[in-house]
Amino acid sequence: MSSSSNPHRDTPDDAPEVLHEDEVAEVVETQDADGDLVMDDGDDDNEELVLENDSIAYFDGHKDSVFCIAQHPLYPNLVATGGSEGDADDAPGKGYVLDTSVAASRPVLPPSYNSDPSSRPENTALQPLFAIDGHTDSINALAFTLPRGEFLVSGGMDGRLRVYAVSASSPSSVQFRFLAESRETEEVNWLAPCPSADYPNTIAFGASDGSVWVLTLDASDPSSPIQIVQTYYVHSTPCTAGAWSPDGLLLATVSEDSSLHVFDVWGAAAAQNLVTRNGQTVVSLTSADQRFEVEGGLYSVAVSPTGAFVAVGGAGGAIRIVGLPRLSQQSQQQQSRSRQQKSAAGSSSQAGAILAAISVQTDSVESLAFSPTAPLLAAGSVDGSIAVFDTARSFALRRHLRAAHDGEAVVKLEFVRAATGPAAGWLLTSCGLDGVVRRWDLRGATAGAAAGQAANAAAAGQAGGAGNLGLVKEWRGHRGGGEGGGVLGFVQGETGERVVTAGDDAVVLVFEA
Incomplete structure (x- = not known):
């Protein structure tokens, strides 16, 4: 960050x-x-530190910082998280898929809670459905593809892009299967799924070398499940963020070099000159x-x-x-x-x-x-x-x-x-x-x-x-x-x-x- x-600097007349x-x-x-x-006034002489926790459920399986989080587009109870396994520079990355629907709604707290915080109901401890592994450095980007969440993609500081096929006929019958891995850059900075139904299961990512990639995922082609659609090398420093237009035709990216490029990914703009x-x-x-x-x-x-x-x-x-x-x-x-x-x-x-x-x-x-x-x-x-x-x-x-x-x-x-x-x-x-x-x-x-x-x-x-x-x-x-x-x-x-x-x-x- x-x-x-x-x-403040002066700007030209135009x-x-x-x-x-x-x-x-x-x-x-x-x-x-x-x-x-x-805040309310209080007596600082005998101030007691009270840790507040408003959550209804928690997951504490990560060993270090949780850097990223993603949610399935059809089944919002399915949430993927990613981070690091430790504080060493070369610590491997680790992620998990969680089912948050098992967390029961918290009842309305009685007035007595104000004087007795111990009366708060205990939180639900979540158990992982699936572990995201294979990264040799921190996972710092996660995304489910659109429009149906057929794939989960993890991007790491090791440059790896790992793809998992997601099969789910209902929120309670989801399965994850590792599909393929790609390593085209030194570090993946962000992931953004294309929102267009005309180009499903397409995802873009930006890298530390300034490059921008657009990929389409296809589980039916075992010889090439990760297909490169476009690759752009126009930023001169790390590409820090990217966003698709709502129709999925344009991809806007920015960089530490203070540049903005909006790419005509599918040729719609070229067709209109x-x-x-x-x-x-x-x-x-x-x-x-x-x-x-x-x-x-x-x-x-x-x-x-x-x-x-x-x-x-x-x-x-x-x-x-x-x-x-x-x-x-x-x-x-x-x-x-x-x-x-x-x-x-x-x-x-x-x-x-x-x-x-x-x-x-x-x-x-x-x-x-x-x-x-x-x-x-x-x-x-x-x-x-x-x-x-x-x-x-x-x-x-x-x-x-x-x-x-x-x-x-x-x-x-x-x-x-x-x-x-x-x-x-x-x-x-x-x-x-x-x-x-x-x-x-x-x-x-x-x-x-x-x-x-x-x-x-x-x-x-x-x-x-x-x-x-x-x-x-x-x-x-x-x-x-x-x-x-x-x-x-x-x-x-x-x-x-x-x-x-x-x-x-x-x-x-x-x-x-």
Whole structure:
């Protein structure tokens, strides 16, 4: 995880306008004047440390940090975790597949729990269904293929890509079988399954040498179960993140060299004469363009639900929004219906255009997430804050949760994709190195609305008042504090009813919403 800073620098006259914090309508504080989370006053003279654990189940079979986690697309109870077998530099990697459905729902706790924490029901200890092995170094990337989860893929710091065939007619009858291994690079940094049903069981990964690979998996061909679709060598330093467009036609990747490349994987853009001179990409931006340059590198990327634009984040809190071309009929229809079209809709003419340059947070932006239905982009930073931008209003800052994770790095953000009711599209889950998972309700756009909500909360006697405005739930159980602690990832399914975490403390926890 990067912690680089990016000092303010002048930009040329033709650079896009940079949005600064003093230009926005609302900043939501989750800290007091001293920069701490709002907490009740207490007597520090005889303070007793009480470890909280809100989980309903746990798995402690990992011997060291759990670096990654993945969830089956059809059977969300099936969760794969991966990490290291020890703290040595050459420690082998190890992973497990868990069935979280065996964890019973926790009953509503009686009021007596507040005075007697020992009355809390004991957690369920999960047992692994399958062990992921064969890596000689840490497993740092896992993914199930789409759309049916027919394969589980693990990527390691040893450069190995190991593929397991998954057969499951029901959540209780799943079987895993090792299929094949590929080793094309020194280190696999990330994995991303292609979402297109036209290209099933396709997966992309980025490597430490800057290369990007697209592979298709086929268990029916024993002579070649791993088939290389495309290989790209355009990044000059490690490729740090990648994301597919919703239609699965484009693949956007970023690198420590501050470059963004959006690849035309299947030739759809080439058929419409929308590729760049290299014939491989629809967008190629590097630090050579001072309007795009992010000193210190890029570390996160996300494509909007309409496929109209891509957001990249990097050192010093820098975020760039770049337009993408319309390729599929589906993306064109989505863009025409979207509120985003009013200010930043992608079109062929806007492909590669820098639509916004944003600088609100003070340290590297490590996670980006678009809401599936609301006009929102959320950014998580190493400075511990979450910034939320309105994509329908020129990416104006909607909220800045300054102490979202108590000054510790925000590791991952993800909207609850299938939430119902008034909060649909507005619920965001986050995790950080403070060891806490939190869920936020991001409704409310103006300072007046925020003040009204704070007044209502205070009148109702809710803890935290304005300090916790937007926070609807938090789960504790992992050790925090950065080194040797924190939450390194989570999965939450479509509905967000259960959250499963990967802990730097070598523990996997299951929380219930």
